[in-house]
Amino acid sequence: MPTRPPPGCSRANDTLRAGAVAPARDILARDEMTPTDQILRGRLLSFARRPEGPEDRDAYTYLEDGALHVANGRIVARGTWDEVRAAAPEVPVVDHRPHLILPGFVDTHIHFPQIEMIASWGAQLLDWLNTYTFPTELRFDDPDHAAAMARAFFDLLLSHGTTTAVAFGSVHPQSVDAFFTEAARRDMRMLAGKVMMDRNAPEGLRDTAQRGYDESRALIGRWHGRGRAGYAIAPRFALTSTPAQLQAAGALAAEFPDCPVQTHLSENPAEIAATRALFPDAPDYLGIYESHGLVRGNTLLGHAIHLEPREIDALAERGARPVFCPTSNLFLGSGLFDDAGLRARGIVPGIATDVGAGTSYSMLATLSEGYKVLQLRGQKLHPLAAFDWITRGNAEVLGLADRIGTLDPGTEADVVVLDSRATPDMALRLSRAESLSEELFALQVLGDDRAVAQVYVAGRAQLGRDRADVAHAAA
Ligand code: GUN
Ligand code: ZN
Numbered sequence: 001m002p003t004r005p006p007p008g009c010s011r012a013n014d015t016l017r018a019g020a021v022a023p024a025r026d027i028l029a030r031d032e033m034t035p036t037d038q039i040l041r042g043r044l045l046s047f048a049r050r051p052e053g054p055e056d057r058d059a060y061t062y063l064e065d066g067a068l069h070v071a072n073g074r075i076v077a078r079g080t081w082d083e084v085r086a087a088a089p090e091v092p093v094v095d096h097r098p099h100l101i102l103p104g105f106v107d108t109h110i111h112f113p114q115i116e117m118i119a120s121w122g123a124q125l126l127d128w129l130n131t132y133t134f135p136t137e138l139r140f141d142d143p144d145h146a147a148a149m150a151r152a153f154f155d156l157l158l159s160h161g162t163t164t165a166v167a168f169g170s171v172h173p174q175s176v177d178a179f180f181t182e183a184a185r186r187d188m189r190m191l192a193g194k195v196m197m198d199r200n201a202p203e204g205l206r207d208t209a210q211r212g213y214d215e216s217r218a219l220i221g222r223w224h225g226r227g228r229a230g231y232a233i234a235p236r237f238a239l240t241s242t243p244a245q246l247q248a249a250g251a252l253a254a255e256f257p258d259c260p261v262q263t264h265l266s267e268n269p270a271e272i273a274a275t276r277a278l279f280p281d282a283p284d285y286l287g288i289y290e291s292h293g294l295v296r297g298n299t300l301l302g303h304a305i306h307l308e309p310r311e312i313d314a315l316a317e318r319g320a321r322p323v324f325c326p327t328s329n330l331f332l333g334s335g336l337f338d339d340a341g342l343r344a345r346g347i348v349p350g351i352a353t354d355v356g357a358g359t360s361y362s363m364l365a366t367l368s369e370g371y372k373v374l375q376l377r378g379q380k381l382h383p384l385a386a387f388d389w390i391t392r393g394n395a396e397v398l399g400l401a402d403r404i405g406t407l408d409p410g411t412e413a414d415v416v417v418l419d420s421r422a423t424p425d426m427a428l429r430l431s432r433a434e435s436l437s438e439e440l441f442a443l444q445v446l447g448d449d450r451a452v453a454q455v456y457v458a459g460r461a462q463l464g465r466d467r468a469d470v471a472h473a474a475a
Contacts, residue, residue, distance in 0.1 A: 036459030042096035104163025114356030146178035193234035250293030
């Protein structure tokens with residue numbers, strides 16, 4: 001497999017030191033953040049289930065002049081402005097009108113150590129891993145580098161409106177320690193796990209079956225359930241694990257049934273052929289994970305594009321979760337995800353960025369590319385279903401819909417505020433929009449981090465950008 005970048009596209013500037021990374025946007029320091037007892041006023045949108053279309057009004061709540069009362073990190077009340085204000089007349093108000101207020105976005109598959117190598121040229125999966133990914137992940141051996149990248153990672157997520165993600169670390173446990181340390185500092189609900197990989201990777205990126213087990217177990221002990229952290233057991237994919245390591249990952253999964261399992265499945269034809277050659281006795285790719293106890297209701301399977309009929313049966317039977325990663329699938333030329341085909345079998349997929357093979361941190365951009373992938377499949381993604389997907393739908397895939405993903409009272413106050421007129425092209429399009437669905441579709445197709453006016457984590461505003469245009473008045 002080629003290991004050198006193509007001419008004219010050499011690897012990122014190695015002289016850029018981690019400490020030199022600037023914040024993605026104007027992220028507030030903790031002592032600058034507003035108190036959490038406040039009322040957010042704006043146009044509220046929250047989903048109760050996946051809408052079947054615009055007429056499916058029972059599937060969502062939309063309040064034109066709505067308000068959320070947020071206190072101690074949670075949503076205390078939701079209603080019309082008049083109702084919420086009358087019940088809490090003394091509480092300070094942040095007036096976000098005319099913007100939309102939604103639950104913070106949820107990204108169900110992203111690689112934390114790949115943020116430096118997003119947009120690396122010209123390869124499909126296996127060459128891309130060897131040429132760009134593995135050399136970049138080697139650097140996470142250094143805890144200082146991991147800590148600097150964790151700061152940049154969470155700045156990027158927040159500026160794009162994402163408040164929860166499920167991340168792969170590198171093989172180094174210190175990468176996951178840096179990740180959760182930074183997430184805890186920001187009080188963010190985050191899931192992650194160190195990748196387990198004991199073959200087909202360079203020296204320095206390999207653990208062993210035993211070490212992968214021991215290190216993962218120690219990380220679970222340190223982080224799982226601590227504050228808002230959750231550990232996701234992460235055998236990277238069958239190609240980089242021996243059967244002994246998959247066995248160890250399965251043992252860990254059995255010991256910790258509430259830890260999600262995350263891995264990759266059937267992303268690319270060359271990957272599938274190499275995997276089948278390594279496991280000739282398995283019925284198919286998914287069968288390898290099944291025989292090691294890794295496929296269950298809280299298993300997240302990135303990509304799941306080129307599936308055999310038996311694999312689809314098994315996904316349906318076990319309730320496992322394929323994860324659609326549209327920008328990545330287009331970027332690496334991997335293939336077209338069959339969303340409708342899987343849903344017809346009762347399978348509920350997640351949707352995710354998969355940065356660094358994915359090309360944007362924005363869940364809006366992810367929906368836009370998802371729409372186009374499904375067009376090529378002859379399938380329709382309605383904007384109401386799309387916005388449900390990146391909020392409540394992904395939270396449900398993670399088994400967290402009672403805590404995040406909606407604006408329901410009692411849930412955690414992770415909230416995004418969207419400006420549908422953030423750019424001249426969006427403003428022009430919105431001047432002709434006649435429905436909420438049209439507005440959402442314009443946001444999805446044209447929007448990105450520029451449309452994120454504010455984001456709240458556990459009730460605290462994170463971005464400095466809109467302070468000037470928001471009245472913090474006790475109206
Ligand atoms: N399969 C195994 N590792 C990876 C990865 O880092 N990115 C993608 N897209 N696929 C993978
Ligand atoms: Zn991935």
